[in-house]
Amino acid sequence: xxxxxxxxxxxxxxxxxxxxxxxxxxxxxxxxxxxxxxxxxxxxxxxxxxxxxxxxxxxxxxxxxxxxxxxxxxxxxxxxxxxxxxxxxxxxxxxxxxxxxxxxxxxxxxxxxxxxxxxxxxxxxxxxxxxxxxxxxxxxxxxxxxxxxxxxxxxxxxxxxxxxxxxxxxxxxxxxxxxxxxxxxxxxxxxxxxxxxxxxxxxxxxxxxxxxxxxxxxxxxxxxxxxxxxxxxxxxxxxxxxxxxxxxxxxxxxxxxxxxxxxxxxxxxxxxxxxxxxxxxxxxxxxxxxxxxxxxxxxxxxxxxxxxxxxxxxxxxxxxxxxxxxxxxxxxxxxxxxxxxxxxxxxxxxxxxxxxxxxxxxxxxxxxxxxxxxxxxxxxxxxxxxxxxxxxxxxxxxxxxxxxxxxxxxxxxxxxxxxxxxxxxxxxxxxxxxxxxxxxxxx
DNA sequence: ATCAATGATTAGTG
DNA sequence: CACTAATCATTGAT
Numbered sequence: 001x002x003x004x005x006x007x008x009x010x011x012x013x014x015x016x017x018x019x020x021x022x023x024x025x026x027x028x029x030x031x032x033x034x035x036x037x038x039x040x041x042x043x044x045x046x047x048x049x050x051x052x053x054x055x056x057x058x059x060x061x062x063x064x065x066x067x068x069x070x071x072x073x074x075x076x077x078x079x080x081x082x083x084x085x086x087x088x089x090x091x092x093x094x095x096x097x098x099x100x101x102x103x104x105x106x107x108x109x110x111x112x113x114x115x116x117x118x119x120x121x122x123x124x125x126x127x128x129x130x131x132x133x134x135x136x137x138x139x140x141x142x143x144x145x146x147x148x149x150x151x152x153x154x155x156x157x158x159x160x161x162x163x164x165x166x167x168x169x170x171x172x173x174x175x176x177x178x179x180x181x182x183x184x185x186x187x188x189x190x191x192x193x194x195x196x197x198x199x200x201x202x203x204x205x206x207x208x209x210x211x212x213x214x215x216x217x218x219x220x221x222x223x224x225x226x227x228x229x230x231x232x233x234x235x236x237x238x239x240x241x242x243x244x245x246x247x248x249x250x251x252x253x254x255x256x257x258x259x260x261x262x263x264x265x266x267x268x269x270x271x272x273x274x275x276x277x278x279x280x281x282x283x284x285x286x287x288x289x290x291x292x293x294x295x296x297x298x299x300x301x302x303x304x305x306x307x308x309x310x311x312x313x314x315x316x317x318x319x320x321x322x323x324x325x326x327x328x329x330x331x332x333x334x335x336x337x338x339x340x341x342x343x344x345x346x347x348x349x350x351x352x353x354x355x356x357x358x359x360x361x362x363x364x365x366x367x368x369x370x371x372x373x374x375x376x377x378x379x380x381x382x383x384x385x386x387x388x389x390x391x392x393x394x395x396x397x398x399x400x401x402x403x404x405x406x407x408x409x410x411x412x413x414x415x416x417x418x419x420x421x422x423x424x425x426x427x428x429x430x431x432x433x434x435x436x437x438x439x440x441x442x443x
Numbered sequence: 444a445t446c447a448a449t450g451a452t453t454a455g456t457g
Numbered sequence: 458c459a460c461t462a463a464t465c466a467t468t469g470a471t
Binding site for chain 3 (some may be wrong): 444445446447448449450451452453454455456457
């Protein structure tokens with residue numbers, strides 16, 4: 001700093017001595033011509049001025065202010081000023097040329113993108129729904145889980161508000177500060193040489209500073225959103241049991257398609273709709289397709305794992321569906337059991353009469369302790385129930401409610417187990433003579 | 444407090 | 458991508 005000043009002084013005096021148009025240019029009339037020789041007076045004058053300038057910082061504010069004013073009005077001022085400008089021009093170029101051009105900070109862009117994606121920085125109301133949509137999409141497509149969302153959305157709105165107020169505050173402060181600085185610089189530019197470019201640069205610096213502050217804000221906002229997100233996802237894990245009716249519907253489908261409990265996409269949709277409708281009174285359990293999928297996934301695996309445990313339920317639903325079907329098609333059943341003509345797969349033909357079955361199963365379940373046998377028999381019967389149902393639907397046109405019989409690509413494997421499972425079905429059941437005909441669908 | 448039931452999630456498979 | 462199997466985490470009953 002000192003060096004620079006020294007250099008400038010040197011240059012200044014050099015220039016002056018070189019006889020630049022120090023005095024001629026600006027039409028400031030010479031004060032009173034009290035100097036002796038021109039050159040001498042000027043030199044001394046300049047020396048005086050320089051001295052004043054150099055010492056101005058040592059003085060009190062008022063004093064300095066007064067002195068400044070004095071200097072400002074000095075007759076040499078314009079001349080010195082133009083010289084200073086020139087020098088500055090020469091020295092400043094190198095400074096200016098160096099930096100500048102900051103690339104758009106990738107970090108900042110990341111934050112911005114995220115905030116935008118989360119709906120924090122988007123428009124007010126639209127942002128909310130956008131965020132909800134994003135959250136829903138991330139959650140797996142549930143279009144209508146508005147209950148869990150409300151909490152999330154409320155918090156998000158809160159975050160957004162804070163973010164926006166803070167951002168606004170920062171922006172305002174930035175603007176205020178910028179105008180302040182600009183005024184200051186403009187005011188100073190009468191005293192010292194300040195090019196517009198410099199002001200611009202200054203503004204740039206200020207903006208950078210403030211944007212770095214903003215980045216902190218954005219960062220913490222992002223963090224908040226992330227925390228909220230994770231909480232939300234955790235909360236999503238909080239399960240609400242399905243309603244009785246919904247479970248009933250699902251079970252009904254499951255046990256009536258026991259041989260192939262893989263509802264197609266359409267079937268799932270219909271099940272979901274059905275479950276949601278049945279429960280629709282009041283808030284809450286609207287069941288989505290993915291929930292249906294979950295349910296069937298869980299059901300299949302759990303059923304397979306411990307068939308014995310599901311006996312009761314299986315019988316119950318088998319009986320239930322049977323009963324509904326019975327009256328209509330009792331005869332048809334006999335047909336189908338005698339020869340299963342129309343059924344391409346599911347050759348499983350067991351002889352049991354539907355009305356009986358209920359009782360039989362009841363007794364079965366009572367000695368459930370011997371789970372394996374019981375299980376097998378039960379399963380057998382189950383799949384028969386299924387078969388029967390198919391038979392029914394094929395022979396008589398019984399309508400399932402959701403008939404999209406299309407089987408999923410997976411499903412039946414060689415011996416009636418769904419996938420690669422320890423199929424319970426036809427291991428020669430000790431008990432059921434005729435029933436022992438393997439329910440395998442060896443097609 | 445304990446425990447089974449159960450919806451959701453995750454790793455791994457074809 | 459749909460499934461299975463294992464696992465997590467909550468719920469509701471005891």
